Amino acid sequence: MKTETKSLLQDLIEISGGCVVTDGGFATQLEKHGASINDPLWSAISLIKEPHLIKKVHLEYLEAGADILVTSSYQATIPGFLSRGLSTEEGESLLQRSVKLAVEARDSFWTSAKRNPENKYRRALVAASIGSYGAYLADGSEYRGLYGPDVNLEKLKDFHRHRLQVLVEAGPDLLAFETIPNKLEARAFVELVEELNVQIPSWICFTSVDGEKAPSGESFQDCLEVVNKSSKVEAVGINCAPPHFIESLISKFKQLTKKAIIVYPNSGEVWDGIEKEWLPSKCFQDDDFGFHATRWRDLGAKIIGGCCRTTPSTIQIISNALRKNI
Ligand SMILES: C[S+](C)CC[C@H](N)C(=O)O
Ligand SMILES: N[C@@H](CCS)C(=O)O
Numbered sequence: 096m097k098t099e100t101k102s103l104l105q106d107l108i109e110i111s112g113g114c115v116v117t118d119g120g121f122a123t124q125l126e127k128h129g130a131s132i133n134d135p136l137w138s139a140i141s142l143i144k145e146p147h148l149i150k151k152v153h154l155e156y157l158e159a160g161a162d163i164l165v166t167s168s169y170q171a172t173i174p175g176f177l178s179r180g181l182s183t184e185e186g187e188s189l190l191q192r193s194v195k196l197a198v199e200a201r202d203s204f205w206t207s208a209k210r211n212p213e214n215k216y217r218r219a220l221v222a223a224s225i226g227s228y229g230a231y232l233a234d235g236s237e238y239r240g241l242y243g244p245d246v247n248l249e250k251l252k253d254f255h256r257h258r259l260q261v262l263v264e265a266g267p268d269l270l271a272f273e274t275i276p277n278k279l280e281a282r283a284f285v286e287l288v289e290e291l292n293v294q295i296p297s298w299i300c301f302t303s304v305d306g307e308k309a310p311s312g313e314s315f316q317d318c319l320e321v322v323n324k325s326s327k328v329e330a331v332g333i334n335c336a337p338p339h340f341i342e343s344l345i346s347k348f349k350q351l352t353k354k355a356i357i358v359y360p361n362s363g364e365v366w367d368g369i370e371k372e373w374l375p376s377k378c379f380q381d382d383d384f385g386f387h388a389t390r391w392r393d394l395g396a397k398i399i400g401g402c403c404r405t406t407p408s409t410i411q412i413i414s415n416a417l418r419k420n421i
């Protein structure tokens with residue numbers, strides 16, 4: 096009889112009582128430490144300039160209670176690095192560095208955490224971030240999702256293939272396809288993980304600017320139809336969308352998929368892709384995240400965290416709220 100072995104992600108969800116905490120805004124916390132990321136590479140510039148800060152941010156999220164660390168590779172791409180005058184080999188080594196820094200932070204944190212049997216930490220997983228083609232364009236395209244007639248499925252797969260290979264070979268526990276704005280790009284990921292025979296689980300997270308559809312205007316029913324076909328994608332959900340959309344989106348996703356649902360919204364501020372700054376809007380404060388995280392868990396979310404403009408204090412409050420109310 097064939098016995099199904101559970102993946103590291105399924106195991107983590109199970110030992111956590113059904114809901115795990117992922118980390119919060121990586122770029123946001125990097126900026127809190129003084130990093131200047133107003134750049135076409137956005138937070139990936141820190142892989143070149145300030146790798147020590149990357150590790151510091153990862154450690155802060157672990158301390159706050161994150162069970163999953165998302166790497167600094169969101170906007171790190173080989174074409175992006177080439178346009179800075181770096182070589183392909185240098186670009187590859189920066190991608191490897193993004194995984195290595197997170198793994199080192201996880202390992203050193205876990206080595207000291209497990210010395211104290213009193214503490215409630217679990218050994219965290221490292222998820223390699225793969226931002227969208229729109230993120231690489233560096234003009235806020237990930238919130239619009241309209242790549243134009245020249246960008247077809249093959250072009251998206253060609254864009255993502257090499258980076259994906261390098262990241263997988265660097266040894267993360269998971270792949271995090273993040274802030275995805277349309278169905279075509281989800282399909283590119285689903286096909287690539289199959290073609291490359293990737294052996295670690297993935298999540299695919301879409302964003303939303305209206306609380307109902309993907310930024311491209313495509314329905315989540317259409318988007319999830321593509322994702323549901325892949326056994327390599329273990330979780331699907333929403334990231335970097337305003338938090339007040341999350342309740343109704345979890346309910347919608349529950350009807351559209353049997354996969355684990357993941358949500359890690361931003362604070363509610365809105366990205367100005369031209370000025371490269373966050374504009375104030377209807378926002379959640381840290382306490383609001385604590386209150387809503389238990390509601391999101393009760394509605395069926397299995398992985399909960401924060402995205403842009405959330406920080407370790409947000410994750411600490413989410414983690415405390417979820418552990419109090421298992
Ligand atoms: C998640 S968005 C705030 C990342 C930055 C964007 N791709 C840009 O470069 O403008
Ligand atoms: N993992 C990225 C996502 C940006 S939308 C970050 O937290 O900076």
Ligand SMILES: [Zn+2]
Pocket residue numbers: 274334335361402403
């Ligand atoms: Zn974000």
